[in-house]
Amino acid sequence: MSAATDVDALLRLMPPPQDGGTAIDWEVMARSWGRPFPPDYRRFIEEYGAGTIEDFLVIDAPQLNVPLEEAGLDGMVQETMSAEGVWDMAEKSPELEETSPRLISWGVDAAADLMCWDASGEDPATWPVLVFNRSDNLFRRYDCGMAEFLTRMMRGSFPECPLEDDTVWERGEASWEKR
Template identity: 40%
Template sequence: MCIDDLITLMPPLSGAGSDVDWEAVEDAWGTSFPSDYKAFMRHYGPGAIENFLSILEPSIDASGQPGGYMFEETWVAQDEWESSGPSDAWSTPDAILAWAVDGTADLLCWQRTDENPDAWPVVVYERGRDLWQRYECGMVEFLLRIFRSEHPRHPLSGTPLWGTAEPRFLTLSQERRITASGRDPWA
């Protein structure tokens, strides 16, 4: 499964996408990012799917350090991992890197267990059940499996994305522009 499958299922609106300076971001964050995530950012950018799942973008603060929502949610995820992570210790909290948060405050992360970021599994903190689950796939495949109802069970506390035949994605700027025109962007 690849980004082209996701684009077919969830076409990005004109003007979507983000030009991330990956060299600078990866230097500041001290890690590479998965290629499917980079492709997602190139085509979609940060924003929301169905006003439920917020996809985060890595940013750098004025001092050249990691910052923004991805940094904040990663800190929350690492704290949750430390307090409620699996007892078999798949990895340490600092190996957890958040890439999305949903409307029920579930955290979607990568577990940085390999030097190759394309080999990182997705781990989800399902807040409603106070449970971490691991999925042996990348971000794009994980999303496609949700939209196609292909996971053994829905991996999130809320169900707005499960089996969504035509999911919609809006960047924050697109959502604001539609709202400013007097329309509900999610209607």
Template identity: 30%
Template sequence: MTELEALVRLCPPPTEAPPAVDWASAERALGVTLPHDYKRLVETYGDGIFDETIWLLAPDSAYDDCDLHAQTAERDEILADLWEMGEEKPAALLEPGVRVLPGPSRRAPGRSCTGWCAPGSTPTRGPCSTTRDAAPCGSTTRPGVSPFCGRC
């Protein structure tokens, strides 16, 4: 049984199918190939919040808080501000072409998670890393979306 199948057994998806996502367009806009398990999760559940804790972002969501593109831009801005204020940039993010992409995030007071992917890689091949409060904390994890749901 896959992790998605186990999740579906615990938390059935909405009866109405979520809107279709143009994955090719989303990946072109982001400059990366998104994880297959992430795509299946979004295709099964759509965007939204699980148990007021895990936020599932989807490309072109009608809600900015759940829109993968909007959240990527917001986190790019937050990180740029942090580094401009003197926060040390993790060595792995110094490589040209590194992208910081939000994954499904678990939001609790003072905590949120996301992931980054190194140049020449994809979230499906890694390496990926979780972060806390938009600042990379450097803990690496296996590729794909599943680690982001249970990390941090």
């Protein structure tokens, strides 16, 4: 479901920064979270770094899984805590009813929608994307990795836009700003 080569399609739709992405000690990150990160996310960060698509959709940098007061109020730890906080109160699409996924957030948009992995499985290459659409108060599952999810968003190849706002939906191409 998630392969480093999935980033190749994104490279054609969204040019990476000229100075490249960010080098990460993935072994340290894996120990911190108790599991490795998906291969497409690792390659995405190495190609792009953290930043925003169309000044709308934020892709978080990997961050050590530490208490919030150490992590800060902006990033993967905070957004993961936000996703965990809304999980019990939110509605779920039928395939998510009666499940208790291990959530790890990798993105958020300007409409406060959250994009996470269901990191319950042992193999991060098989983790699906879960999206919390804040306006619908609904979690939905997408059986693809993060890079394929972004590519399908830009191409408009889901039955409908998974996010509240369609800024990235059906764009075909997008701009990236590293932060």
